[in-house]
Amino acid sequence: MIYPEKDKRFERVLQLFVHYQLKKQFYRIYIDMEEVENNKPALFIANHSSWWDSLISFYVNRVLLKHDSYAMMSEEGMKSFPFFKKIGAFSVNQASPKHIMKSLLYARELLREKKGVWIFPQGKEEHLEKRPLQFSDGPSFIMLKEKGVQAIPIAYYYSFRHDQRPELFIKVGKRIEVNTETSRSELTHKLEQAVTTELDSIKSKLVSEDLSTFDVFMTGRKTLSEWLTWWKEKVKR
Numbered sequence: 001m002i003y004p005e006k007d008k009r010f011e012r013v014l015q016l017f018v019h020y021q022l023k024k025q026f027y028r029i030y031i032d033m034e035e036v037e038n039n040k041p042a043l044f045i046a047n048h049s050s051w052w053d054s055l056i057s058f059y060v061n062r063v064l065l066k067h068d069s070y071a072m073m074s075e076e077g078m079k080s081f082p083f084f085k086k087i088g089a090f091s092v093n094q095a096s097p098k099h100i101m102k103s104l105l106y107a108r109e110l111l112r113e114k115k116g117v118w119i120f121p122q123g124k125e126e127h128l129e130k131r132p133l134q135f136s137d138g139p140s141f142i143m144l145k146e147k148g149v150q151a152i153p154i155a156y157y158y159s160f161r162h163d164q165r166p167e168l169f170i171k172v173g174k175r176i177e178v179n180t181e182t183s184r185s186e187l188t189h190k191l192e193q194a195v196t197t198e199l200d201s202i203k204s205k206l207v208s209e210d211l212s213t214f215d216v217f218m219t220g221r222k223t224l225s226e227w228l229t230w231w232k233e234k235v236k237r
Helices: 008-025 053-065 075-080 082-087 097-112 138-145 184-207 224-236
Strands: 028-033 042-046 069-074 089-092 116-119 150-159 167-172 215-219
Touching (some): 008 053, 008 082, 008 215, 028 053, 042 053, 042 184, 053 150, 069 097, 097 116, 097 138, 138 184, 167 184
Parallel strands (some): 042 116, 042 150
């Protein structure tokens, strides 16, 4: 297992780099966020449809959530991008039940210290519109063992709309807490359904052009269309 080796200086540098890249690659990023209690241990449960998800999670946590957070990441991914351990990533090898259990136990240790742990329960990148999401039981196993942990459902929805570059819509949902009588499979279904509901809600709002619940989190650089419009107006003068 690969353990995290957080480096505060590296985190600051990476935050600046990700900020630059997000402004370069996205037209706008929107967010609709429920309150998150930073003094409680939290499992951040998100869908996984893009390479961007891990870096966006890191950035959103640094800028908005401000939770002392770690993230479970595939062993293959960490070997390909070892810098992730410097921002709190630890590995999981899904081919090894023993390794999975070791990673889950480590996540429990972090939560006992009131840290945040990010998990993508789909286990790999899947198409944004794939249903069901097919969450693993890892998060529910942790929650049933560690009482008082809040699960925060997070939906990432990428969309091309009216502009040259894509937009990202983020929903940080209402926290979910454990009912002691809930089974692992029931809790897994509940977590999966919470993220699915948020994804489908975002999709419905985009189709109807209703962004009233969202705030603009970041505006990217001007697009070619905007530059041409600006030039056209300048020439008219």
